[in-house]
Amino acid sequence: MTTLPQKILPQDLAAAASSAGAAPLLDISNLSVSYSSRGERVRMVHEVSLSIRPGEVLAVVGESGSGKTTTAQAVIGLLAENGQIDGGSIRLDGTDIAGWSPKQFESVRGQRIGLIPQDPNNSLNPVKTIGASLSEVLRIHRWGDKRATRARVIELLTRVGIPEPEVRARQYPHELSGGMKQRVLIASAIALQPDLIIADEATSALDVTVQKRILDLLDDLRAESGTALLLVTHDLAVAADRATRVVVMKDGRVQESGRTERVLGSPRADYTRTLLRDAPSFAAGYRTPRSLPGTLSRDLPGAGETESVPEEVPGIRVTHLVQEFARGRRAEPFRAVDEVSFTVPRGTTHALVGESGSGKTTTARAVVGLVRPTTGMIEVAGQDLAALTGEAARRFRKTVQLVYQNPFSSLDPRQSIAQIIGEPLRNYGRTTAAERAAAVADSLDHVALPRVLAGRRPRELSGGQRQRVAIARALILRPEVVVLDEAVSALDVTVQAQILDLLERLQDELGLTYLFISHDLAVVRHLSHTVSVMNRGRVIESGRTADVFGSPREEYTRTLLDAIPGRTPVTAPVTATPTSPHTP
Amino acid sequence: MSYILRRLGQAVIVLLAAFTGSFLLLQALPGDALLIKFENPELGLSPDQIAAIRESYGADIPLPVQFWHALTGFLSGDFGYSVQSGTAVRDLVAEVLPDTLRLAAFGFLAAVFLAVSIAFLSTFPRLAWVRGVLRSLPSLFVSVPVFWLGIVLIQVFSFQLGLIPVINPSPAQELILPVLTLAIPISAPLAQILTRSVDDTLLQPFVAVVRAKGASRTWVLTRNVATNALLPTLTIAGILCGELIAGAVVTETVFGRAGLGRLTEQAVAHQDTPVLQTVVLVSAVVFVVVNLVVDLLYPVLDPRLTRKAGAPA
Numbered sequence: 001m002t003t004l005p006q007k008i009l010p011q012d013l014a015a016a017a018s019s020a021g022a023a024p025l026l027d028i029s030n031l032s033v034s035y036s037s038r039g040e041r042v043r044m045v046h047e048v049s050l051s052i053r054p055g056e057v058l059a060v061v062g063e064s065g066s067g068k069t070t071t072a073q074a075v076i077g078l079l080a081e082n083g084q085i086d087g088g089s090i091r092l093d094g095t096d097i098a099g100w101s102p103k104q105f106e107s108v109r110g111q112r113i114g115l116i117p118q119d120p121n122n123s124l125n126p127v128k129t130i131g132a133s134l135s136e137v138l139r140i141h142r143w144g145d146k147r148a149t150r151a152r153v154i155e156l157l158t159r160v161g162i163p164e165p166e167v168r169a170r171q172y173p174h175e176l177s178g179g180m181k182q183r184v185l186i187a188s189a190i191a192l193q194p195d196l197i198i199a200d201e202a203t204s205a206l207d208v209t210v211q212k213r214i215l216d217l218l219d220d221l222r223a224e225s226g227t228a229l230l231l232v233t234h235d236l237a238v239a240a241d242r243a244t245r246v247v248v249m250k251d252g253r254v255q256e257s258g259r260t261e262r263v264l265g266s267p268r269a270d271y272t273r274t275l276l277r278d279a280p281s282f283a284a285g286y287r288t289p290r291s292l293p294g295t296l297s298r299d300l301p302g303a304g305e306t307e308s309v310p311e312e313v314p315g316i317r318v319t320h321l322v323q324e325f326a327r328g329r330r331a332e333p334f335r336a337v338d339e340v341s342f343t344v345p346r347g348t349t350h351a352l353v354g355e356s357g358s359g360k361t362t363t364a365r366a367v368v369g370l371v372r373p374t375t376g377m378i379e380v381a382g383q384d385l386a387a388l389t390g391e392a393a394r395r396f397r398k399t400v401q402l403v404y405q406n407p408f409s410s411l412d413p414r415q416s417i418a419q420i421i422g423e424p425l426r427n428y429g430r431t432t433a434a435e436r437a438a439a440v441a442d443s444l445d446h447v448a449l450p451r452v453l454a455g456r457r458p459r460e461l462s463g464g465q466r467q468r469v470a471i472a473r474a475l476i477l478r479p480e481v482v483v484l485d486e487a488v489s490a491l492d493v494t495v496q497a498q499i500l501d502l503l504e505r506l507q508d509e510l511g512l513t514y515l516f517i518s519h520d521l522a523v524v525r526h527l528s529h530t531v532s533v534m535n536r537g538r539v540i541e542s543g544r545t546a547d548v549f550g551s552p553r554e555e556y557t558r559t560l561l562d563a564i565p566g567r568t569p570v571t572a573p574v575t576a577t578p579t580s581p582h583t584p
Numbered sequence: 585m586s587y588i589l590r591r592l593g594q595a596v597i598v599l600l601a602a603f604t605g606s607f608l609l610l611q612a613l614p615g616d617a618l619l620i621k622f623e624n625p626e627l628g629l630s631p632d633q634i635a636a637i638r639e640s641y642g643a644d645i646p647l648p649v650q651f652w653h654a655l656t657g658f659l660s661g662d663f664g665y666s667v668q669s670g671t672a673v674r675d676l677v678a679e680v681l682p683d684t685l686r687l688a689a690f691g692f693l694a695a696v697f698l699a700v701s702i703a704f705l706s707t708f709p710r711l712a713w714v715r716g717v718l719r720s721l722p723s724l725f726v727s728v729p730v731f732w733l734g735i736v737l738i739q740v741f742s743f744q745l746g747l748i749p750v751i752n753p754s755p756a757q758e759l760i761l762p763v764l765t766l767a768i769p770i771s772a773p774l775a776q777i778l779t780r781s782v783d784d785t786l787l788q789p790f791v792a793v794v795r796a797k798g799a800s801r802t803w804v805l806t807r808n809v810a811t812n813a814l815l816p817t818l819t820i821a822g823i824l825c826g827e828l829i830a831g832a833v834v835t836e837t838v839f840g841r842a843g844l845g846r847l848t849e850q851a852v853a854h855q856d857t858p859v860l861q862t863v864v865l866v867s868a869v870v871f872v873v874v875n876l877v878v879d880l881l882y883p884v885l886d887p888r889l890t891r892k893a894g895a896p897a
Binding site for chain 1: 788790792794799800803811812887888
């Protein structure tokens with residue numbers, strides 16, 4: 001199947017003119033990719049053109065489904081089995097590799113193009129040691145003998161900043177943190193000093209502080225060896241900080257491309273403007289932190305007043321919560337949560353922020369009642385969790401619901417959407433199928449999903465739709481408290497903005513109390529009234545979100561805030577005026 | 585170390601429970617071996633004579649005492665005497681056990697070989713055209729009755745093709761058909777689980793990462809997928825060892841081979857309680873030992889299971 005370029009966009013010409021100096025390392029022109037499913041071919045990438053010169057950083061930005069990952073996969077010949085290149089060319093140093101066989105690609109992968117995958121937590125073989133996984137790329141390409149390979153592994157681990165490399169090389173992936181694993185994967189990608197590294201959302205799953213360190217490391221390595229970097233990301237802020245040029249994609253088409261300052265400073269495509277507006281860390285001055293219901297403000301720490309606590313029962317009250325985990329008979333128990341206290345007034349949002357390992361998720365699990373506190377008290381909607389046993393404890397779970405981070409793994413792939421949303425009802429008392437169907441339809445309306453989706457399966461839905469389903473499932477029992485554990489972290493900015501709006505609307509309509517767990521401070525600032533900053537199991541700072549973020553008292557809070565990408569000057573003010581001269 | 589001791593303790597409890605259960609169940613059966621052997625009207629024994637015989641066999645002692653005798657007997661290696669033949673059960677079992685173990689071991693190996701072949705062949709893209717056939721083999725295998733399979737195999741290989749002589753086969757030839765008969769139904773669930781976990785593993789992100797390093801398909805399958813896919817299969821393999829014993833009963837009967845299965849079949853026919861009790865215990869020991877080995881192998885194959893305690897994020 002041949003394809004004709006529809007039209008030549010002016011920005012392509014501009015990009016072509018600016019790159020006239022050096023021969024591109026990678027030159028994709030008019031690439032089209034389609035997937036076949038159920039006998040139909042669906043075009044996912046339409047006539048995409050982009051090029052990278054040696055040593056350059058090119059960011060491909062877009063939402064999920066924009067075709068950015070498919071484009072990257074085509075470059076390295078790793079399209080899914082049902083994927084197929086329909087037209088166009090991928091030139092690596094002038095050689096068209098678009099039609100290459102898997103066998104031919106084996107010599108390119110690892111050696112000339114390295115890949116840093118999205119989620120470090122499942123990208124390493126769990127039953128292989130770090131050393132074995134890292135040496136694999138060397139062994140595949142017969143880089144050297146055993147002794148040399150071993151030495152190189154240690155050298156690489158040292159280079160990516162892993163302490164005690166000899167010890168780490170003998171450990172297994174589950175013994176390392178996410179950031180550490182990503183360093184190992186980077187080490188593997190640079191092992192053979194490829195000309196091009198593809199980083200596919202390589203830092204999206206990491207904490208901001210870790211993300212910053214990883215991106216800094218990539219910058220260093222690039223400066224050292226002159227490797228070009230294809231940065232696939234949904235995060236405009238990351239692109240702004242790191243890329244020399246940006247390609248914005250939507251629905252498989254290039255919307256805009258050019259130098260980073262130009263694209264982000266004076267965007268020409270409407271879609272780029274939408275992206276800039278939705279990105280929480282870009283929004284000029286942030287949205288005004290939501291005001292607190294007047295009577296409740298006194299209840300908050302840092303509110304200044306010392307009046308007695310109002311009559312109203314708080315949504316959540318956690319007092320001196322301690323959560324310990326045994327570490328074997330001899331070792332001291334591990335204290336994941338240490339003397340944590342906070343109060344969330346009804347109908348408001350409290351955020352727990354901190355890096356992974358700070359104890360925020362453990363706290364959340366205790367609030368939902370999934371783990372029993374070692375000591376301390378948790379009250380949810382006036383109920384002391386410790387006092388609940390048996391049937392009462394089971395019924396209590398109706399009042400507090402949990403929405404998980406990953407909408408891809410928190411939904412049973414074999415159930416229909418209606419079954420997933422209706423399942424909590426089946427757990428609580430008798431309901432007829434008709435009642436459940438009505439409740440499901442109602443829930444779908446609440447989260448603004450079309451009712452026809454009820455019959456679909458999770459895999460037919462996008463990430464944003466899935467997270468809406470997860471929220472609908474949490475809401476069907478009409479809970480009072482919803483615990484959102486990184487509930488928007490895995491979503492694209494535009495979808496994220498929609499989900500945040502949805503959460504705000506639901507809170508206003510239903511008077512919900514949210515406990516919002518996140519490492520993304522920009523999102524937290526947007527949604528939450530009050531915040532607790534956690535580090536190593538302790539709350540180190542808490543108060544109104546505006547106060548804590550506006551004038552942080554603790555060094556740690558400042559580090560967290562500084563690590564947010566997109567705070568460097570490149571982020572030109574986004575005016576997004578509709579009268580922009582470039583608007584068509 | 586304490587883990588191993590705990591698992592050993594559990595194994596002993598399982599064995600004791602199996603012994604007690606089988607003892608009680610065998611006692612609860614109406615009639616017994618003595619009844620079948622001596623109360624035959626053709627023998628013309630008087631009720632007094634029968635009572636005397638019962639007494640000499642210890643059948644009139646209260647149950648708890650009988651149980652105690654049986655238990656201490658088993659612990660000291662005395663399994664009692666077969667009512668039917670009068671031979672010591674220990675000798676009966678010792679005589680046939682090697683044959684059955686050989687059959688079971690080869691049967692199991694053949695089943696593993698079949699399962700692995702099916703699972704891995706069906707993932708090769710060049711064999712896509714036979715993939716459907718390969719994937720339906722396990723369902724076919726599991727639905728074939730063992731006795732029928734044995735008869736069909738004899739019919740085809742011995743009588744029609746004449747490949748394996750029925751009369752005076754060599755020891756190797758003698759084994760081929762029974763091993764196949766035993767292996768085919770056992771390979772089915774193994775193949776199913778293995779195929780499934782190979783498929784699941786192939787979809788894991790780390791497999792894409794390995795391929796991005798330039799690994800060939802074979803490299804990915806043998807060095808990355810295999811070890812991961814093996815884990816769920818191992819559990820099933822342990823459970824299937826029980827099937828081996830059940831399969832041996834039918835296979836040995838169909839092929840007229842001496843063995844533990846054949847012994848069981850005859851003992852059941854004659855309600856020969858001491859023999860049955862021993863067979864149950866031998867099977868239980870095999871089952872428990874195999875599963876103990878599987879359990880102890882797990883942490884070796886999957887390092888994530890070595891230390892359970894840890895701090896969740």
